[in-house]
Amino acid sequence: MKTMPKLAVWKFTSCDGCQLSLLDCEDELLLLAGQIDIAYFMEASSRQVDGPYDLSIVEGSITTADEAERIQKIRQQSHTLITIGACASSGGIQALRNFADVTEFTSLVYAHPEYIATLKTSSAISDHIRVDFVLQGCPINKAQLLEVISAYLNQRKPQIPAHSVCMECKLKGNICVMVAHGTPCMGPVTHAGCGAICPSYNRGCYGCYGPKENPNTASLSHWWQTELGSDNATLLENFRNMNAAAPAFATQSLTFIEKNHEEK
Amino acid sequence: MKKSKVIKVDYLARVEGEGALYIRYDEAGVDDVQLKIFEPPRFFEAFLRGRDYLEAPDITARICGICPVAYQMSAVHAMENALDITPANEIRELRRLLYCGEWIESHVLHIYMLHAPDFLGYESAVAMAKDYPQIVQRGLHIKKIGNAIVNLIGGREIHPINVRVGGFYRMPTVSELQPLREELLKGRDMAIESARWVASLPFPEFKRDAPFAYEFVALSHPDEYPMNEGRIISSTGLDINAQQYEEYFAEEHVKHSNALHSVIKGREKGKDAYLVGPMARYNLNYDRLSPLTKSIAKEIGFPPFCDNPFQSIIVRSLEVLYAFDEALRIIDSYQRPHTPYIKTQAKAATGYAVTEAPRGLLYHHYSIDAQGKITEAKIVAPTSQNQKTIENDLRYLVPHYMHLEEEKLRALCEQAIRNYDPCISCATHFLKIHREKNE
Ligand code: SF4
Ligand code: SF4
Numbered sequence: 001m002k003t004m005p006k007l008a009v010w011k012f013t014s015c016d017g018c019q020l021s022l023l024d025c026e027d028e029l030l031l032l033a034g035q036i037d038i039a040y041f042m043e044a045s046s047r048q049v050d051g052p053y054d055l056s057i058v059e060g061s062i063t064t065a066d067e068a069e070r071i072q073k074i075r076q077q078s079h080t081l082i083t084i085g086a087c088a089s090s091g092g093i094q095a096l097r098n099f100a101d102v103t104e105f106t107s108l109v110y111a112h113p114e115y116i117a118t119l120k121t122s123s124a125i126s127d128h129i130r131v132d133f134v135l136q137g138c139p140i141n142k143a144q145l146l147e148v149i150s151a152y153l154n155q156r157k158p159q160i161p162a163h164s165v166c167m168e169c170k171l172k173g174n175i176c177v178m179v180a181h182g183t184p185c186m187g188p189v190t191h192a193g194c195g196a197i198c199p200s201y202n203r204g205c206y207g208c209y210g211p212k213e214n215p216n217t218a219s220l221s222h223w224w225q226t227e228l229g230s231d232n233a234t235l236l237e238n239f240r241n242m243n244a245a246a247p248a249f250a251t252q253s254l255t256f257i258e259k260n261h262e263e264k
Numbered sequence: 265m266k267k268s269k270v271i272k273v274d275y276l277a278r279v280e281g282e283g284a285l286y287i288r289y290d291e292a293g294v295d296d297v298q299l300k301i302f303e304p305p306r307f308f309e310a311f312l313r314g315r316d317y318l319e320a321p322d323i324t325a326r327i328c329g330i331c332p333v334a335y336q337m338s339a340v341h342a343m344e345n346a347l348d349i350t351p352a353n354e355i356r357e358l359r360r361l362l363y364c365g366e367w368i369e370s371h372v373l374h375i376y377m378l379h380a381p382d383f384l385g386y387e388s389a390v391a392m393a394k395d396y397p398q399i400v401q402r403g404l405h406i407k408k409i410g411n412a413i414v415n416l417i418g419g420r421e422i423h424p425i426n427v428r429v430g431g432f433y434r435m436p437t438v439s440e441l442q443p444l445r446e447e448l449l450k451g452r453d454m455a456i457e458s459a460r461w462v463a464s465l466p467f468p469e470f471k472r473d474a475p476f477a478y479e480f481v482a483l484s485h486p487d488e489y490p491m492n493e494g495r496i497i498s499s500t501g502l503d504i505n506a507q508q509y510e511e512y513f514a515e516e517h518v519k520h521s522n523a524l525h526s527v528i529k530g531r532e533k534g535k536d537a538y539l540v541g542p543m544a545r546y547n548l549n550y551d552r553l554s555p556l557t558k559s560i561a562k563e564i565g566f567p568p569f570c571d572n573p574f575q576s577i578i579v580r581s582l583e584v585l586y587a588f589d590e591a592l593r594i595i596d597s598y599q600r601p602h603t604p605y606i607k608t609q610a611k612a613a614t615g616y617a618v619t620e621a622p623r624g625l626l627y628h629h630y631s632i633d634a635q636g637k638i639t640e641a642k643i644v645a646p647t648s649q650n651q652k653t654i655e656n657d658l659r660y661l662v663p664h665y666m667h668l669e670e671e672k673l674r675a676l677c678e679q680a681i682r683n684y685d686p687c688i689s690c691a692t693h694f695l696k697i698h699r700e701k702n703e
Binding site: 096237 | 326381388604
């Protein structure tokens with residue numbers, strides 16, 4: 001019998017939503033289990049098989065010194081390593097701390113801040129190690145996750161479109177919420193993958209899939225301000241949420257802070 | 265020389281995150297129990313400050329990928345409480361339908377994927393599926409229908425996008441709900457089978473007699489099994505509204521944990537723990553379950569009161585059945601309202617809400633300023649409310665099962681923790697027992 005490739009699923013700082021996507025693949029889960037050896041997946045099994053692993057899937061961001069150490073070990077034990085979700089690709093929503101004073105944050109939430117060990121920033125996995133593939137989204141799209149797993153099992157390139165949510169709307173035949181209803185929408189600068197869910201529900205995209213490659217954030221911001229009357233706060237909130245520390249969004253968000261200062 | 269033993273769990277996976285367990289005991293009893301939560305903090309309450317009130321449901325959803333709907337529900341209700349608005353009945357009903365979907369997906373995930381393998385001695389549902397293929401497949405199928413509800417109403421299963429303060433972004437049409445209805449009918453039949461099967465599992469004996477009996481705390485509503493609304497009541501007579509929550513409950517920060525422990529104020533030390541979740545809901549609201557749910561409970565010989573937490577899996581399976589019944593009722597009487605949401609106007613105000621997450625009470629409290637920016641946020645999750653009770657259970661459990669070999673005792677302790685479904689992977693991991701020699 002041919003030995004099955006070994007899969008490991010690792011969690012760092014996150015909400016578990018992305019790895020839950022794997023358990024949400026109800027129809028494929030048992031099939032998948034017949035093709036790969038799920039060697040380490042704490043959310044699903046108490047079985048823990050030692051490395052090396054053929055494929056590691058990493059969820060979550062690095063927020064503690066322990067995590068920074070642990071990710072190095074995981075890289076060493078993994079042939080291929082992919083990250084899933086906004087936490088792993090950009091630090092996630094918890095990266096909002098990167099723009100604030102973490103000591104103050106700690107004392108707001110916990111009565112005894114001295115018990116808490118945490119870093120000042122929440123950072124992407126790729127800031128710490130080499131990553132073979134990054135799947136964006138908060139949460140990721142489970143069909144895309146299956147595609148990535150199967151691509152690696154068959155040693156081919158994953159077919160994950162790199163265009164924008166805006167394109168997905170066009171492909172779906174949605175009416176543009178920005179043009180038709182004047183609803184601010186992050187679709188033009190946001191990475192595709194969700195299938196343009198928000199505009200399909202009469203809502204503007206809030207960018208949960210993170211920036212697409214080379215997004216024109218300045219031009220979109222200008223449009224929001226001049227055509228839709230959005231204020232600095234609204235723009236800031238949209239560029240600073242689940243992917244606040246993604247470089248393209250972080251840089252753009254700083255311009256609103258500067259503008260706010262100038263206006264004051 | 266006294267020989268004391270230690271049960272140690274290095275990675276309890278999650279209690280809303282990553283946790284570990286440490287129990288030290290000897291022949292005389294249990295010395296120390298610590299359910300340690302080392303999940304790194306994410307500081308939601310801090311960074312909510314300054315954010316817009318309309319963002320609260322989307323931001324707080326990211327606290328938990330397993331019960332995002334619960335966070336969204338508590339958030340919108342708290343904001344609506346602050347702004348003094350009451351959405352139309354159709355919106356109320358649709359929120360309940362969405363919650364039914366989350367109860368189903370979350371409960372069934374726990375029953376089949378996380379807890380059942382304990383009762384039958386498997387490492388995972390995938391391993392269990394080799395011997396019980398139809399049963400695991402049934403579980404996955406029921407869960408998929410729960411997901412379909414959240415997907416349709418919410419836009420996606422995890423972190424739905426359709427919930428907003430005042431209502432929804434878009435209300436489904438009557439005909440969009442029809443295909444779901446067909447699925448729900450199938451799901452309800454499977455849920456009946458499921459409850460029968462769960463009731464046939466072997467249950468460890470466990471009872472906490474007075475003065476250590478549980479204090480159950482849940483919402484209660486005169487006309488319905490509680491989800492989004494109601495008063496907070498307890499088995500010892502507490503009866504308060506959401507706004508009074510912080511007067512009666514407090515959170516303590518204990519050294520061994522990154523989560524906060526909740527207690528009922530004004531109680532004797534050691535008797536201030538309480539229990540939230542399916543068992544509390546069921547015990548305090550049994551008479552408001554649907555007739556079908558009650559008849560199945562009767563058929564499987566399950567009484568209206570349950571205080572063996574190992575049987576909470578039966579309560580979950582009955583709540584799943586109820587959620588299907590309730591979802592069907594809602595779909596059958598659904599009418600699409602003219603407007604999907606009430607337009608809201610920010611004002612300086614404070615609001616409170618408690619809703620029933622799959623794992624129990626979820627409290628949100630916000631203050632906002634005249635521009636609608638959040639100035640203060642406080643969130644108390646079910647797991648932190650149950651944490652003390654989980655530790656106490658282990659304290660009472662271990663002395664009764666000391667005769668077991670270490671491996672079995674460790675497994676039983678793990679199972680006892682999973683009784684509370686403390687967020688997904690607290691379910692599955694590996695505990696080590698060390699013998700420790702005390703000089
Ligand atoms: S990316 Fe979003 S869904 Fe995924 S783990 Fe992080 S917070 Fe959860
Ligand atoms: S916020 Fe944007 S990327 Fe996220 S689900 Fe909505 S449309 Fe998709």
